[in-house]
Amino acid sequence: MRRLMTMTTDITPSELMVIVAARELKDKETVLVGVGIPNLAANLAKKLQAPGLNMVYESGAVGSNPTRMPLSIGDPCLVTGAKSICTMYEQFAYYLQGGRIDVGFLGGAQIDKYGNINSTIIGTYKTPKVRLPGSGGACDIASNVGKIIVITPHEKRRFVEKVDFKSSPGFVDGKENWSKLGLQGGGPYAVITNLCTMKFDPKTGEMMVVALQPGVTIEKVQENTPWKLKVADKLESTPAPTEKELTTLRSLDPTKIYLG
Amino acid sequence: MTSDKMMTMKEAVSKFVKDGDSIYLAGFTHMIPFAAGHEIIRQKRKDLTLLRATPDIVYDQMIAAGCAKKLVFSYAGNPGVGSLRCFRRSLEKNIPRPLEIEEYTHFGLSGRLFAGATNMPFLPMRTNIGSDLPAENPLIKTIKSPYSDEVVSTVPPLNPDVAVVHVQRADVSGNSHIWGIIGEQKDAAFAGKKVIVSCEEIVDESVIRSDPNRTLIPDFVVDAVVHEPWCAHPSYTQGYYDRDNEFYMQWDDVTKEHDTTMKYMDEWVFGVQDRSEYMKKMPSSKILKLTPKTAYSTPVSYGSV
Numbered sequence: 001m002r003r004l005m006t007m008t009t010d011i012t013p014s015e016l017m018v019i020v021a022a023r024e025l026k027d028k029e030t031v032l033v034g035v036g037i038p039n040l041a042a043n044l045a046k047k048l049q050a051p052g053l054n055m056v057y058e059s060g061a062v063g064s065n066p067t068r069m070p071l072s073i074g075d076p077c078l079v080t081g082a083k084s085i086c087t088m089y090e091q092f093a094y095y096l097q098g099g100r101i102d103v104g105f106l107g108g109a110q111i112d113k114y115g116n117i118n119s120t121i122i123g124t125y126k127t128p129k130v131r132l133p134g135s136g137g138a139c140d141i142a143s144n145v146g147k148i149i150v151i152t153p154h155e156k157r158r159f160v161e162k163v164d165f166k167s168s169p170g171f172v173d174g175k176e177n178w179s180k181l182g183l184q185g186g187g188p189y190a191v192i193t194n195l196c197t198m199k200f201d202p203k204t205g206e207m208m209v210v211a212l213q214p215g216v217t218i219e220k221v222q223e224n225t226p227w228k229l230k231v232a233d234k235l236e237s238t239p240a241p242t243e244k245e246l247t248t249l250r251s252l253d254p255t256k257i258y259l260g
Numbered sequence: 261m262t263s264d265k266m267m268t269m270k271e272a273v274s275k276f277v278k279d280g281d282s283i284y285l286a287g288f289t290h291m292i293p294f295a296a297g298h299e300i301i302r303q304k305r306k307d308l309t310l311l312r313a314t315p316d317i318v319y320d321q322m323i324a325a326g327c328a329k330k331l332v333f334s335y336a337g338n339p340g341v342g343s344l345r346c347f348r349r350s351l352e353k354n355i356p357r358p359l360e361i362e363e364y365t366h367f368g369l370s371g372r373l374f375a376g377a378t379n380m381p382f383l384p385m386r387t388n389i390g391s392d393l394p395a396e397n398p399l400i401k402t403i404k405s406p407y408s409d410e411v412v413s414t415v416p417p418l419n420p421d422v423a424v425v426h427v428q429r430a431d432v433s434g435n436s437h438i439w440g441i442i443g444e445q446k447d448a449a450f451a452g453k454k455v456i457v458s459c460e461e462i463v464d465e466s467v468i469r470s471d472p473n474r475t476l477i478p479d480f481v482v483d484a485v486v487h488e489p490w491c492a493h494p495s496y497t498q499g500y501y502d503r504d505n506e507f508y509m510q511w512d513d514v515t516k517e518h519d520t521t522m523k524y525m526d527e528w529v530f531g532v533q534d535r536s537e538y539m540k541k542m543p544s545s546k547i548l549k550l551t552p553k554t555a556y557s558t559p560v561s562y563g564s565v
Contacts (some may be wrong), residue, residue, distance in 0.1 A: 071505045138365070
């Protein structure tokens with residue numbers, strides 16, 4: 001397989017994150033997709049190792065086959081040629097609560113070391129410094145999906161020791177207490193950034209670095225994270241994107257709406 | 261026998277929407293009845309409780325115009341773009357007036373409508389637990405299952421004073437065919453105390469009866485039928501016109517300040533009488549750009565012996 005040698009200058013951080021995230025998806029899995037970067041990751045996986053991937057959108061579109069990039073999760077191109085369409089309540093009840101979704105993508109303004117995500121407020125709820133959109137379906141996804149994958153740029157303002165507001169629970173304050181809550185979802189599975197891939201300690205539920213993106217040092221990851229990060233015993237390095245991954249990805253977003 | 265419930269949007273809003281009402285303009289991204297929102301603004305309704313999972317641009321406009329006292333919602337963003345600036349200005353700076361909020365997740369809010377539509381005192385669901393939302397919204401509670409030791413989250417029913425639902429086609433008495441993203445239209449229609457249906461096309465009852473599986477809303481839950489082509493722009497109606505994504509992106513600039521927002525409203529809401537005048541103002545190039553390609557479904561037989 002041809003690996004790109006010039007990647008550090010050639011590939012944007014967004015492209016790298018999408019390619020690394022796409023590799024996490026397996027054929028025949030059902031994935032709950034958001035717009036933008038997660039949508040690209042799912043479409044890329046579908047074109048490569050996972051042709052039978054089922055893409056499901058919060059808006060009730062099931063098995064979508066979009067021929068262009070949707071701007072919103074309710075875009076009409078997600079309907080044309082879809083397998084099924086259901087109501088909003090049915091989407092959450094039958095598919096999410098019914099335990100039919102293997103992988104869900106989430107994002108937010110802040111994420112903490114237990115994978116809790118904040119997409120609600122910066123500051124306090126009653127007097128917010130910044131009011132963000134809120135949960136939407138994110139909390140419902142976090143509570144019911146087998147694996148949660150977060151794709152985010154690795155910045156200090158995004159990674160915080162404790163989020164201002166838990167919009168979507170990760171392992172809350174550690175795995176021991178989380179398991180008493182009785183959520184049916186598997187919790188956070190991977191956090192993919194432009195610097196590294198992190199997974200979660202199976203005992204404590206704390207985020208830990210498992211792989212470094214090409215050319216990145218663990219020191220650089222730590223510099224951009226405000227708490228002392230756990231590192232896996234066997235730290236791997238992410239294989240560089242192949243030419244096939246990159247050309248396929250670029251054909252999905254030719255005008256670089258999301259890959260710029 | 262069907263009965264004719266046809267009226268104009270002006271008449272429907274004047275007859276059914278009162279100051280202080282709670283209203284649900286339905287539609288998850290798809291078929292959001294903007295024409296109803298604009299008519300409510302023109303008739304200067306106030307102290308409304310606005311209910312919607314995604315307030316979207318339509319409630320951003322109603323909040324800017326001062327119609328809203330309270331917002332009940334689950335995702336207050338401009339999908340794919342960013343913030344709803346009028347909502348934020350109202351919440352963060354009390355412009356043009358303070359706004360109370362009551363917040364849920366999407367499952368929570370759509371579950372509230374389902375409970376309202378099916379006349380249940382509450383609805384259990386697997387969400388909310390572990391998040392900080394229940395601490396800020398006392399209406400989100402938990403209950404222990406009567407059949408096991410499981411504890412699940414609950415939400416109360418939601419029965420809007422008025423629900424407005426836009427559909428592709430309806431007959432004069434309100435039997436409505438809907439396809440594409442069907443969001444919470446059916447739940448809103450069954451939960452609403454008064455229901456206004458607006459449609460792209462009025463069709464004969466025989467067209468409705470030729471495809472009963474597509475009738476999500478039967479006439480006996482409908483109070484008014486409004487023939488309102490392009491009602492949903494800048495949202496969309498599957499098969500009729502596409503979503504005006506350009507408008508959704510421009511809204512971010514239009515709403516930078518309260519004054520710039522009101523300038524838009526003066527031109528496109530107060531400056532027109534109704535939706536047909538709004539459409540006359542719309543450049544024909546825009547209309548062409550939003551006209552979708554056709555993609556027909558294969559006909560089915562409903563025949564019997």
